[in-house]
Amino acid sequence: MTAIILKLDTVNLSHEQFYRLCQVNPDWQLERNAQGELIVMPPVGGVSGNREADFIIDLGIWNRQTGLGKVFSSSTIFRLPNGGDRSPDAAWVSLARWEALSREEQEKFPPICPDFVIELRSRTDSLTEIQAKMQEYLNSGLQLGWLINPQQQQVEIYRLNQPVEIIELPANLSGEDVLPCFNLSLDCFE
Template identity: 65%
Template sequence: MATVLDLQPIVSLDRGQFYQLCQNNPDLILERDPEGKLIIMSPVGGESGAQEASLIFKVSLWNHQNQLGIVFSSSTIFSLPQGGDRSPDVAWISRNNWEKLAPAEREGFPPICPDFVIELRSKSDRLKPLQDKMLEYLKSGLQLGWLINRQQKQVETYRQNQPMEIINFPVKLSGEDFLPGFSLSLD
């Protein structure tokens, strides 16, 4: 379960200060929402960690075969155009969009929204903050996103300019036009 700290009455962290806070506290998993609230993420358990690793592997294998972009782990924080600094469980950026960034931008928290993300709801995660995070990605330029909700055996699919779609397990998800040929089966 994430802990949210509202520092606004005391201090407002800009992107540079947030980056420095993360560098000074490498053992903490931190995010920052668009309002500047600091989010301290809990580590995940074995089941969630294994499932997250499997998802990263599957997207990475597809990407290795197709060479269309770059895959990122949940340790990567993206400075989103809408103001938040977020780390999805799995992220992918097209090679074309990644190459638009300067080398210095690629080195820190990249100032870009991934084209594709997967968020995996763990047992300790509340659903509403994850749904808000997915909407934040959409507002920042996300093309396709999946919120995998194992507790309710559902996937919420997010696409630009379309309503969110809920799909029940079992399901075979398609990467559509954004990740051509990629599919993911969930039982």
């Protein structure tokens, strides 16, 4: 199953209406891109779900040791400055930026772009659509992002104001200045 995209260009859902739509449809994983299209995301299978969990665990352990920010799962929708409402597979926001949000902003869909995201391409994901999603994050202020693409045995590294870097798997990824001393070792994927 692939994502279903509903064109809502004449509907113009407000942020509050999109939030309520998600709340009354908890069984659906919904996103909205910067063009206002509603995206119904399919569930992932066991292999992708397990990999996603491993990435969140590694990021979470690093964050607990450093205390530099907050880690988020794919269930979190971020209200991006460019108008999209997106849910990365794993995300991190620096503590100072997170604490600058009000309690209500933290409890709903946070109106902030993560500093760091991981997107794991599952078997059913369109590469062009997930690359467009990564570009949306960059356009909203993302500092560092990794698009892990097991199908092509590579990782695309997204950095603010820099061209995308593509490296082959296996790889050892660095959190650079965004996530100091964070490293993620990726073996070849089957």
